[in-house]
Amino acid sequence: MATLASQLAATAVGVSQNAPAPVYASIKKSITEIKATFDKSSAIQTGATIPSFKLPNALGQDVTSESLLAKGPVLITFYRGDWCPFCNLALRSLQLHLDEFKAKGVTIVAISPELPNTSLSTTEKNELKFEVLSDVGNKFARQLGIVWDQPKYLQGVLDAFSVDLKARNGDDSMAVPIPTTLLVDSKGVVRNIHTDPDYMQRLEPTTALEWVDAL
Template identity: 25%
Template structure:
């Protein structure tokens, strides 16, 4: 009974915590250092709905948002993170990737790249909105990506009623065991990602319990 009440309270709180989708990638308002990870519902590879905070389970974490397994820049970054994951684990961190890809596509990415770390699905955009990273792609980009990349992402209506593809600005967040953000790297230029050395250096400066 208590767990049911807690779940209902979380669902009621989520709309109030979600930030509106930005009109473009330059207008996002991401969470900053010193803030804590908000509640957000995501899906596991098996399609199970979980609260991100519960999934983090009070463990220092490196969380990265990426556009999807169809993005070559994202795939390159995922490979770089795979290379440094053993060092992050040694430092006490878990590595978690979040994208709007469906659980099925996440499974495909895991298999194709032999990824050992956790991927979570944000098809409902709750995580990217809670972090202030979600934005509407332009009409040109929406048409191009949906046709050439064969995406199955659901289009969302803009305030003007246009149906657009919603993506997260790629980002890295490093938190301590309490969910407090100690480092964030958010770059509207999706071609530029945080260097592995920068991530390891920032993680090394996070106080451990």
């Protein structure tokens, strides 16, 4: 099985080779900017307790943090949206390891700012067997300090790839979560966190499984 990192790298090469030059230049510029300005110390830290939440799943049914934590530890992963190929690779990679997480008593939850009907498309396309929740307006993500208000010049990139964020997210904001994965114990305490402003980089599921083993 190819590692997630190798799949992400191959996709990044594909983007660099196939995107129009001005579009790719904007992508690289934006990543450089967010890497320079994102302050990880302003995001939620290990040892902190996550705020309680109630978010709709892909079927529009509310899922609460309390109901998830009642089952045991939770691996929460934030992704930008169904339109992001790097996000889809990360979600599929988690799905491939889902049985291993379940065997260790860990529930996986994925969260994006997309509306439930778009989350349903994500679930079906990637054949996900874990909950995909909608954090409309990035309200929960903002509580964790992991939101990127994308620069306006990236609208040209979204247009080039026919991505309509307003239709997907239900608002005029271009804000997306910085891809972040947290392992939360059954008391809601963050035990491990991985956040990278370079959205082409993601946490390997095998690393997350090592986190679980260390609980």
